[in-house]
Amino acid sequence: MAKDKKQPRPKAETPKGFRDYFGAEVTERAEMLGKIAEVYQSYGFDALESSAVETVEALGKFLPDVDRPNEGVFAWQEEDDEKWLALRYDLTAPLARVYAQHRNDLPTPYRRYAMGPVWRNEKPGPGRFRQFYQCDADTVGAPSVAADAEVCAMLAEALEKVGIPRGDYVIRVNNRKVLNGVLEAMGVEDEGRKAAVLRTIDKFDKVGESGVRELLGKGRLDASGAYIDGVGLSDEQAEPVIAFLTSKGETAGSTLANLRAAIGGSAMGAEGVDELETISTLLEAQGYGPDRIVIDPSVVRGLGYYTGPVFEAELTFEITDEKGRPRQFGSVAGGGRYDDLVKRFTGQAVPATGVSIGVDRLLAALRAKGRVTGEAQGPVVVTVMDRDRMADYQKMVAELRQAGIRAEVYLGNPKNFGNQMKYADRRGSPVAVIEGADEKERGVVQIKDLVLGSKIAESATLEEWKDRPSQYEVPRGELVARVREILDGTA
Amino acid sequence: MAKDKKQPRPKAETPKGFRDYFGAEVTERAEMLGKIAEVYQSYGFDALESSAVETVEALGKFLPDVDRPNEGVFAWQEEDDEKWLALRYDLTAPLARVYAQHRNDLPTPYRRYAMGPVWRNEKPGPGRFRQFYQCDADTVGAPSVAADAEVCAMLAEALEKVGIPRGDYVIRVNNRKVLNGVLEAMGVEDEGRKAAVLRTIDKFDKVGESGVRELLGKGRLDASGAYIDGVGLSDEQAEPVIAFLTSKGETAGSTLANLRAAIGGSAMGAEGVDELETISTLLEAQGYGPDRIVIDPSVVRGLGYYTGPVFEAELTFEITDEKGRPRQFGSVAGGGRYDDLVKRFTGQAVPATGVSIGVDRLLAALRAKGRVTGEAQGPVVVTVMDRDRMADYQKMVAELRQAGIRAEVYLGNPKNFGNQMKYADRRGSPVAVIEGADEKERGVVQIKDLVLGSKIAESATLEEWKDRPSQYEVPRGELVARVREILDGTA
Incomplete structure (x- = not known):
């Protein structure tokens, strides 16, 4: 053209x-x-x-x-x-x-x-x-914080439903109001300074307790060599923030007690701790124990954005990172009250x-x-040996589909049979079906088990494959049943 | 604030x-x-x-x-x-x-x-x-037009799968090449004129056979009173187009014969008719008879756009239009070869x-x-009679959900019970559950059948509702079973 x-x-x-x-x-x-x-x-x-x-x-x-x-x-x-x-x-x-x-x-x-x-x-x-x-x-x-508790419970159910088993995830809950209470207890009232403390807390994940200490105080030498100015609090002033971040105890009760100590006499802080206690009680009553949902004041992501409870779902199983080192999978969901x-x-x-x-x-x-x-499981591919008998091949795939088996006829140029097999390979087909003029006359079809075929190709010496041909002839009437056997692994 | x-x-x-x-x-x-x-x-x-x-x-x-x-x-x-x-x-x-x-x-x-x-x-x-x-x-x-036939068959299956029963739809198939053959047979070679004929054919749906005749000839007075210039063909010249559009016979065979007559000696047209015949044969072989998929040369939508087979799925059941008149539902899908x-x-x-x-x-x-x-079916709403017992209410919805029943606790301000019932109404809730201090003490809950309640309200005189209270007390342990009965309509 x-x-x-x-x-x-x-x-x-x-x-x-x-x-x-x-x-x-x-x-x-x-x-x-x-x-x-x-x-x-x-x-x-x-x-x-x-x-x-x-x-x-x-x-x-x-x-x-x-x-x-x-x-x-x-x-x-x-x-x-x-x-x-x-x-x-x-x-x-x-x-x-x-x-x-x-x-x-x-x-x-x-x-x-x-x-x-x-x-x-x-x-x-x-x-x-x-x-x-x-x-x-x-x-x-x-x-009501019952709404926050509900969202946490629902998140746990959702994770389990998609296939993250119990024990492989934990939902951690914190509360912005507790942090506000801590700031109040410290006497930090200047908004600019509050914001600086919040920004610092957000780095807890990265720099850890000692890093936060430095950043709340005079400043810190970055990994890159840059010097980051600190907020300028004295060690003593910074202490309640550190106490807040590290207040997680063995049980919800001890965590809550630690938090109550960290907020001093702040009414806002007390409200926050009460909320965490309510959430904890509501969840326990429904069977969401600390193996699934836990009060954890070290959750800081989003604390600057949210206004009340904050939560984060973390997957606790290990994967290997790009350098081959084991590490926890980490966060997959987060939220809170705004x-x-x-x-x-x-x-x-x-x-x-x-x-x-x-x-x-x-x-x-x-x-x-x-x-x-x-x-995805590829479809069964019915090959085309005789392009004038397309109707026969279409009938085969219709039968297979009616039995719930994904199936298709090869619709490219059928001249080169090798191309048809290459196509089946690219489609990830488990089975190819072949019916030439000879088979048609004898009322049979050839079934090629492509999964087995590729396994045999991979490990040709294995004894177990020896007696199992990857291609065999079956009566045309048994097409669906025999393909089903291969798909079910019972062939 | x-x-x-x-x-x-x-x-x-x-x-x-x-x-x-x-x-x-x-x-x-x-x-x-x-x-x-x-x-x-x-x-x-x-x-x-x-x-x-x-x-x-x-x-x-x-x-x-x-x-x-x-x-x-x-x-x-x-x-x-x-x-x-x-x-x-x-x-x-x-x-x-x-x-x-x-x-x-x-x-x-x-x-x-x-x-x-x-x-x-x-x-x-x-x-x-x-x-x-x-x-x-x-x-x-x-x-291969086997691909076109496959798409038509798949479309029929898809319509049936979503709930359009056989008999309520028909897939009509036409072919642009046949039309090209007709134009060839007519001796229309000028591209501008061809385009004008195509545009006219596209109006067949709206103006019908006589309208197309006028538009192919001298022109036509529009319903709005405007005069639309015609293509300027003589009656004789226009005839093959009309023959093409109206060639649908009682059977696929007679339609194909009519089309072969309309295309005269055009090779392109013959190719188009052959393709329609192949599609028809392939579909018949798989059980898609003319009750589901039919060759119909009056399908014109998209003929200007597509290059080969064209198809359209039409729903044939009647609905009443905005003026209360019965009319066929019409087209829901279309396609073709490009x-x-x-x-x-x-x-x-x-x-x-x-x-x-x-x-x-x-x-x-x-x-x-x-x-x-x-x-959507609304959720079962568990009302809040005592905000200190939120954990109890959460436990109820958890039980209901575990039994596969959509359920929620009322999370608004629980002070006004009327608001809770209004909320349940707005949610389309089938059932409300009530457990006050008295019920709690006696180990029962109140179940309110809101669907039945609204039916009774609608037709309060009906005998059949007489003996069926829309609210009753059940033991707390039977909560899930009794709600299930209402949802299943077996209460």
Whole structure:
């Protein structure tokens, strides 16, 4: 055919930082999200799917720790009214907009879950994409910490449902109010200083107790050699923060006692400790002991963002990192209470609490545990030996499908049989079916066990394969039954 | 709390032409798409999820009947390299890009399905949104019409799987090549004139046989009073087109014979009729008779766009339109062969055929058939009579959930019991559970059958409700069993 003459051909490529997902990557994620949705449903949470596009005005600058109106999102201007629109960067900002918009029609409290892609206009990096999935559940309009406890219990159920066994995860709970109480007890009232202490605490994960001590005091020499200025507290002043971060005891009771000591006489702090105690009691009563959900004041991620209870789900089994060293898998979900969600729209503060599961992280965890393989079972491939008998081959796949077996006819050019077998290989087919003119006449078909075939090819000397041919003839009438035997591993 | 002083509050509203989907709207669509995916999987089609964002260059101006580069899509410019990006407007243009980009790693033929939102920057109208779902299945790289037949069979299976019974749908198949043959037989060679004939044929649905006759000839007075210029063919010249459009006979055989007459000696036309015959034979052999899939030359939608077989799934049951008149439900899916998909990227023509299901249309059809209700079963609501016994109430819902019953504790302010019952009503709860101090002491709970309660309220005089109280006391230990009875309708 004639080539295009003038215009250069367009490049066939995804935009920078975007990717395509194929086969099992799509279905395994969908299956995992489906199981999570089942758990959320059973807890009375309702599905919500807001549009991917929001007004920039409604999105606001809500992303934690980023000071932006427009930066960080993909935005464009409407042609007629010149309004700025943007792709949502998370599922929380749209929830705020939805609740404010529909609050008269929604039940209060409103329990909702949402699952879908979000978009960030950021520099992509290895494994960091500009479109990725989030999976959130939130309760809006419930001031009681029973709502926080419920979200923690639901998160535990969701993790177990997708295939993270009990003992392989722990949900840690902390409370921002306790930290506020600690700051009060220390006499830190200046907002700038409070923020500096919060930023420092956020580094506890990375720099540990001694690092936090240095950063709360004079400062610290970074691993890179840079000197980081400290907050300038005396050792004595810094002590309550350290006491807070390290107050986890053997039991919930001892942790709570340590916390009560750390907050001194702060009323705010006492409220926070009471809340943690209530959460702990509610969860214990439902059978969620400290083997699953635990009060842990060293959870600091998000403390700067949330206003009450904060929680994080961590997977405790080991994987080997890229350098072959064993390490814990780490965090797969986090959340907490954020009571000012709707206020920017309506002026009224509405209490809210919720959790967000890191979809890609959790999928990676399931892969690490062998719960998902990343590879779908390929279809049985019926080869085409005689292109005039396509109807016969179609009949075979129809029979196989009716028996619940994934099956397809080879639809490429059938001339070269080798290409058909290469195709079956690329499809990951477990079985190929062959019916030439000779077989047709004799009322039989050839069945080729491709899984066994490749095993034999891999370890040809093994005795156990010796007597098992990977290709054999069966009566046409037994096609479905014999293919089934191979798929079930009972051939 | 202090109000924001300077900035006016943002408006809580979806952008123009976008909407939110709640509860059953989300889950029913997901369930329907899940069933379709199961069918597609069983036919050997693999899932593909490309990113929502493409380069404008890759999208091209591929949308049928729209001459655009950038118009009609939501587009913006990258900050660093100034490339234009846009939201995909369908799932076919991304498939072309994906296949061209990954063709060395993909099997050939490549069968893929894709489901997800697409975006159109168009004027929204009633029921017309700027974000909506598409659900496509395509086979790339298979020149044989066996691929087209397979797509038709799969479409029939998918419709039955989601709940459109046999007899309530028909898939009509036509072929662009036959029409080309007719044009050849007529001696219409001028491309402009060919296009004019195609445009006219596309109006067959609306204006019928006599209207097409007028439009192929001198022209036609529109219903609005406007005069539409005709193509200028003589009656005699127009005849083969009319013969083509009206060639459907009692059987596939007679239709094919009529078509062979209409194409005269055109080789292209003969190829088209042969293809239809092959498709018909292949489908008959697999049990898809004319009650499900039929050759029908009056299918014209998309004939201008596709290059070979064209198909359309129509639902044949009646609904009443907005004016109360009965009419057929109409089309819910369409597709065909389009062989130049990948060529603009690689220069090589790659044969492709596929189908797109109108997700919202099909959901509306299921609603019309009563297959989906648009309303989810609400959760059992356990009310809070004593806020200090939250742990007891949480235990009840945990028991109910473990028995597979959707359940939740009321998490709003429990002071006003009336509000709790209003909440249960808004949630569509079938059952409310009440345990006050008195019940607790006596080891019982009150169960309120809200479905029965509202039925009694609706028809209070009915004898049948007389002896059935809608609220009764049961031992605490029988909570789950008795709630189950109500849900199963066996109370």
